[in-house]
Amino acid sequence: MKLKYINVRFIKVAFFVLFAIIVTSCKKYVDIPIAPNKIANADVYKTDASATSAVLSMYSYSYMNTSIGYFTYLGGLASDELQTTSSDAALQEFAQSAVTTTNSYVTNYLWAYPYLLIRWSNLAIDGITNSTTLTPAIKSQLLGEAKFFRAFIYFHVVNYIGNVPLELIPIPSSNKSQSSPADVWKQIISDLKDAESLLPSAYAGIAAQRGRVNKYAAAALLARAYLYTKDYANAETESSNVIGATDITYSLAPLANAFISTSPETILQFSTLYGYSTFGSAFRTSSSANNVAPPSYVLYPGFSSSFEAGDQRKIAWVDSTTYNAKKYYRINKYKLNTATAGNENSVILRLAEQYLIRAEARAQINTNLAGAQSDLNKVRNRAGLANTTATIQTTLLTAIANERKVELFGEFSHRWFDLVRTGQANTVIGALKPATWKSTAVLMPVPYDQILLNTNLIQNTGY
Amino acid sequence: MKKECTRCNDHRNSPELYRGSRTILLAMKITTILLFVTCLQVGAKGYSQKVSLNERKGSFEKVLQQIEKQSGYVFWYEDRLLLKANPVDITVKNVPLEEALETVFRDQPLGYVIIGKTIALKEKQPVKAIPELPPPPITITGRVLTKDGEKPLPGVTILIKGKVTGTLTNADGYYSLQVAITDKALLFSCIGMKKQEVLINGRTEINVTMEEEVSALNELQVVGYGVTSKRLNTGSVSSINSVDLAKQTITNPLTALQGHIAGMQITQDNGLPGGGVRVNIRGASSGFSQAGFVPLYVIDGVPFTLFNGGSPTSDNLNAWGTSGANGNLSPFSMINAEDIERIDILKDGDATAIYGSRGSNGVVLVTTKKGKRGKTAFNFNVYNGTGTVNHYIPMMNTQQYLAMRTAAFGNAGTTPTTANAKDLTVWDQNAYTNWQKWAIGGTSHITNATFAVSGGDVQNTFLFSSTYRKEGTVFPGSYNNTTFSSRLNAGHKTLNDKFSINLSINYAFMGNNLPSYDLSQLYNLPPNYPLNNADGTANWTLTNPASYFLKKYNSQTTNLISNLYLVYKLLPGLNLKANLGYSLTRLHQTSTNPASSQNPATASAATNRLTYTDNDNGNYIIEPQIEYLKTIGKGKLLALIGSTFQQNKSTGVYLNGVGYSNEALINSLLAASSITISYNNNSLYKYTALFGKATYNWDNKYILDGTFRRDGSSRFGESNRFGNFGALGVAWLFSQEAFMKNIKFLSYGKLRGSYGLTGNDQIMNYQYYASYSVAGSSSSYQGNSVAYPSNIANPNLQWETTKKLDFALELGFLKDRVLLKADYYRNRSSNQLTYISVPSQTGTSSYLGNLPAVIQNAGMEFELNTINFSSKDFKWTTSINLTINRNKLISYPGLATSSNSTSYFIGFPTDLIQLYHYTGVDPQTGLPTFKTVTGTPNYNTDRIKAPIGHPYYGGISNSLTYKNFTFDFTFQYVHRNGYLNNTLAMNYSPYGYAYTNQSTAILNRWTAIGDKAFYPAASTNSNSLYSTLASSDYNWGDASYFKFKTASLNYSIPKQWVNKLKLSEATIYLQGQNLFTSAKQKYTYDPETTQPGTGSGLGTGQYVALPQLRTIVIGLNVTF
Secondary structure (H helix, E strand, C coil): CHHHHHHHHHHHHHHHHHHHHHHHHHHHHCCCCCCCCEEEHHHHCCCHHHHHHHHHHHHHHHHHCCHHHHHHHHHHHHCCCEEECCCCHHHHHHHCCCCCCCCHHHHHHHHHHHHHHHHHHHHHHHHHHHCCCCCHHHHHHHHHHHHHHHHHHHHHHHHHHCCEECCCCCCCCCCCCEECHHHHHHHHHHHHHHHHHHCCCCCCCCHHHCCCCCHHHHHHHHHHHHHHCCCHHHHHHHHHHHHCCCCCCCCCCCHHHCCECCCCCEEEEECCCCCCCCCHHHHCCCCCCCCCCCCCEEECCCHHHHCCCCCCHHHHCEEEEEECCEEEEEECCCCCCCCCCCCECEEEEEHHHHHHHHHHHHHHHCCCHHHHHHHHHHHHHHCCCCCCCCCCHHHHHHHHHHHHHHHCCCCCCHHHHHHHHCCCHHHHHHHHCCCCCCHHHHCCCCCHHHHHHCCCCCCCCCC | CCCCCHHHCCCCCCHHHHHCCCCHHHHHHHHHHHHHHHHHHHCCCCCCCEEEEEEEEECHHHHHHHHHHHHCCEEECCHHHHHHCCCEEEEEEEEEHHHHHHHHHHCCCEEEEEECCEEEEEECCCCCCCCCCCCCCEEEEEEEEECCCCCECCCCEEEECCCCCEEECCCCCEEEEEECCCCCEEEEECCCECCEEEECCCCCECCEEECECCCHHHCEEEECCEEEECCCCCCCEEEEEHHHHCCCCCCCHHHHHCCCCCCEEEEECCCCCCECEEEEECCCCCCCCCCCCCCEEEECCEECCCCCCCCCCCCCCCCCCCCCCCCCECHHHHCCHHHEEEEEEECCHHHHHHHHHHCCCCEEEEEECCCCCEEEEEEEEEEEEEEECCCCCCECCHHHHHHHHHHHHHHHCCCCCCCCCHHHHCCCCCCCCCHHHHHHCCCEEEEEEEEEEEEECCCEEEEEEEEEEEEECCCCCCCEEEEEEEEEEEEEECCCCCEEEEEEEEEEEEEEEEECCCHHHHHHCCCCCCCECCCCCECCCCCCHHHHHHCEEEEEEEEEEEEEEEEEEEECCEEEEEEEEEEEEEEEEEEEECHHHCCHHHCCCCCCEEEEEEEEEEEEEEEEEEEEEEEECCEEEEEEEEEEEEEEEEEEEEEEEEEECCHHHCCCHHHEEEEEEEEEEEEEEEEEEEEEEEEEEECCCEEEEEEEEEEEECCCCHHHCEEEEEEEEEEECHHHCHHHCCCCCEEEEEEEEEEEEEEECCCCCCCCCCEEEECCHHHCECCECCEEECCCCCCCCCCEEEEEEEEEEEEEECCCCEEEEEEEEEEEEECEEEEEECCHHHCCCEEEEEECCEEEEEEEEEEEEEEEEECCCEEEEEEEEEEEEEEEEEECCCHHHCCCCCCCCCCCCCCCCEEECEEEECCCCCCEEECCCCCCCCCCCCEEECCCCCCEEEEEEEEEEECCEEEEEEEEEEECEEECCHHHCCCCCCECCCCCCCEHHHHCECCCCCCCCCECCECCCCCHHHHHHHCEHHHEEECCEEEEEEEEEEEECCHHHHHHCCCCEEEEEEEEEEEEEEECCCCCCCCCCCCCCCCCCCCCCCCCCCCCCEEEEEEEEEEC
């Protein structure tokens, strides 16, 4: 009998112990370590290596994904620069400057993808700033790069759409309303100033590739931002910083070599894995034989007449293809598309623009017109053109605007932004597309589905 | 399986019980009891052995040992008896054995009896004080066993004849009952057993064996963590056993269920060996949900749902790998059908809630064969046969095709040239190749051989089996699938029956050597397409058909499943159990794309390529359990508590080798000039649970069953990682009620109902936390690896839940010769795991979360089993099942603003298809016309909801036995709406637009102004109206089909002949599979095929793939 009693007690204890084990072990049991191919957000910015991997993802994503390419194509289509051979109705809306609020390119490439990169840069800025374990030099390099990226994206978003929400924290709020363009510009300039002071002159990574943001890349974009916000003195200062750089030599390259990966003109390019420019390839046909179908984006029919007689850029940077008895002009700045071991990357910033920024800033300030002429002539001379004949502010500004058109075509919608910021769009594009143009078309719409999801968003006028 | 002990009691719920492995204690008890019964009358003779003993407070056991040593006699007893023994005081010297025993047992509560050289111990009956009046009651004790004496029968009702008093047998079959001296007889009754009346005749010990009452209701059913019978089940369970499995020539056991199980819809992706199989139990709960609908498969307690976090969710072995012509690889193609004892499909909440978060999609329990006690049996089964395609798509012949092309150019106003119309200008106008016959017109050969040895004694059982199978294809060339699998099952029990152990190990290899492209898809090549040009070079106008033979796919799968099952009987009625399982599936695949298989005109791009993948999936499970059985009043209680610890780890690598200078070395990565890693998968899934179950069965009349489970899954956020699930089931066997006894024709009647909550966690791993993902080398930046921010955190991520309601009526007529089961069910899934839209200014457009939308699957299931005729020589049985399922979206908060607003509608099925409404051909232009608002078809406003009709499916099986012949056949029927012509499903261009042949349906097309044809004109001008046409209801309607699924003729060779050959059994059989299909839609090979890689849309048949073959085999099955 005693034995039995012990057994029962033993069983009771065993039960209790078993349940204690089960209940306590359960919670811990399903706590699993993070997957080997993942890094928890909290750990990313703890080491130099993983923080670098995280920041480099923005470069990788930018050149791999066509989102950056659309910054070029969409503005090109909206202005008098590009035309598309695609029958895609949404692209045709851009070509006719009659973009609708449900246009998928606005939804994706002017809103969703840019904000994706903004989230990534916000995550990086927050993570790096709060990290106490990064090597100081790496920390300021990466922080500078992240701030550059945020400014770079906001620059395009604010130019395309105007009133946009200013998301600046890693866990963004989904009902944030729009900020005024002035506030966005303020943020862009502040980020770029930070980047310029954080970054060294020397290029990180493979220095010869100029594939990582350095001090001068930040200064170059800052110069552009000041120009757009009409802060001409600062625009002149920043572009002078780049043009006058001594620790890195920037110089204008011969036209044929201006876009190759070793071009001394390049201030920043995204090093692609393939050896060709990912967004430049849309200006080339996919087939190696160029005499077949035209590429997706070709120059606007009248564009080639913008070149002055003797302009070598018309020869070096433009070529043509005839297809179905129709002649198409193609942008020929990049020569490669599907090369496996080519020598081209995706150029983001180059010196010629800095000369034109400084020329415009000087012309606007109107105290150093000779300096403005000299900067303009640098670009003209490289293209085989004689010195400008413009001598007074108004003619000089017109000359610079024309020069920007023929120098910067097919690169990040310079033409469209120039037309908008100088108030020319209504006249120029209105004359070009009279049936469809509306003065409110200078800003693209806020995507319709986003207004449904975030009722605090307000649609741009005219949509 | 049928002749088992437990039909009286649903509380003998351990699989161990029907494994035939109750051994030594049982045998001992039987021996003891039988000896008592038969030998008590023998009387004692004198025993001459002398014994000397001297003990003070000595242990009883020690004393017995000394007697054994001195006398040479052996004591037989149960350990429990010794617990009752008192210490012994004895001093004897050289006394006869008998005298010594008298002394030893004088003060003990035990008695003994000597039989031969054995002394068996028994409990003494308590001696009652004798009252004066009334006459003393007599205590009758005894035990109730099955007829063969092997198993005790618990829960047997024992009544005194003419009185209402009685008792029940306990867990080991023992009973004790007080009767008056005037009582004459006892009545023994138990459900599933024939009633017995036993005369007392003054005995105090009455042991009874009871005979089974033959009824399908007594067949055991395996349920979650236990067994029960069809009769006593409170849940909805459908089953198939090895007998029915053996009647089919199948390589994937899941396909054997087609047409047999109500509520279970099964389709095969294609008819190639290893091809994927999809299973829906009571409709897919998924629609927009990202969670999978793969049922939980459990093989002998080890989960076999190999979902490894791929997307879309499936349990295909190659979810992370590459694929060949067979598409997805079904893990069940690794399971040998001949190893399976039975498959039970659990459907309602009562049956599935014990599996908690894994039970939403239903549970499929596979029980493998175990060794059985008895003479060693050798079984050899071999079959050999052929398979062919039994239906070809009617396509146009050369003249019809060329006429269509000529008309296409004529209607477009263009001239055929050697550049755009080689078929009309260059190729032989009279040549004709039937590409279907060319590609899939061959005969596949199948050989299958299984050798099994099984047997055992009272303590040990074993089963060994090995199967070899080689299955060819109908493609030209030597492609095949070879399987070799071996299985070992061993069981052991200790002599005292306290501890038992059972181990199964199954190891299987499958080698799959196939083209990487399903050649059945070549059906629409132009019939005059020449393989070679006039100059002898390969014709690459289209992909040269012969080039497909150069692209080779090879996969080697190995699969280990091991399972250890332990039982320890701590106390009577209290058992400790543990189930330990480990499975490991490894898949190695290569797929080549050599330059020689590519168009030389694009030689710059033609490089040798190799895809090389390795995937491992390891899974372990540990499930300790405590089981408690008790008889309370007229009821029996079973309680079970257990916990689960499960881990699934999958790793995989997917490599691409490019740029081989030597094509002959294409299979070696070493010879590649560059290797890229597409992914290196590595995921871990852990799962834990605490579960309990209690069943109370009152007099086999009222049964209450409750289950509870608390689950934790590593797939969910910390705040919601654990979830509670459970169910309540009740059954009322109203035919047991006294008032029903007079209704003679009704032999069985049960009403049951259940309500339960189950869950689903079939989503990708690691979704709840925010992380950066390391990208592959193809995304590196300046040679530096990069890490992308991936999903945004959702710590609230939790289970998708399904509330299951089930009501059923089960009836048996004419002594259970007619059995009818009707279920109504309603499953409502909510908390859908889906991508929830957020403003993309947050940097993401959606995140994985739980949406409180509700999707309902409701329906009716019917199962009817009849014995139509039964005599000594002839027996005919029929089984019919029918399922009607209706899927409906009940609610969806925020549907209007979600990205699903144009795809899903409240009150409509979630697999709804929207189509333009076709209004016929414009007789003037030959162009298709549609019902539109503005005149131009508009995607958002002009599409209508395609009529879903009234889908249902079912099957009929018949079995006829005449003397030594058995003939079985099964039909399957699926009624549904769907696409009527699969060759048109992806056709966005006018007929004759390109080098594409069309089905003969297109002969009824517009050819001249004024024609009133159904199909529009041929043309070489593309016109968006034709892509509208492809999305219109012109190709939609009744796509039902009927399949003569299987037929099997068995002849068992008469015993007298068999015995002469020293065999115990021999059967010759002829079996046919997929013999005939009658489908409303003629323009596909098999209306059942489903596009691989897609999630839901099971069996819409919108896809052209190699059909399931018509297979005919002849076989021999010998046991000796």
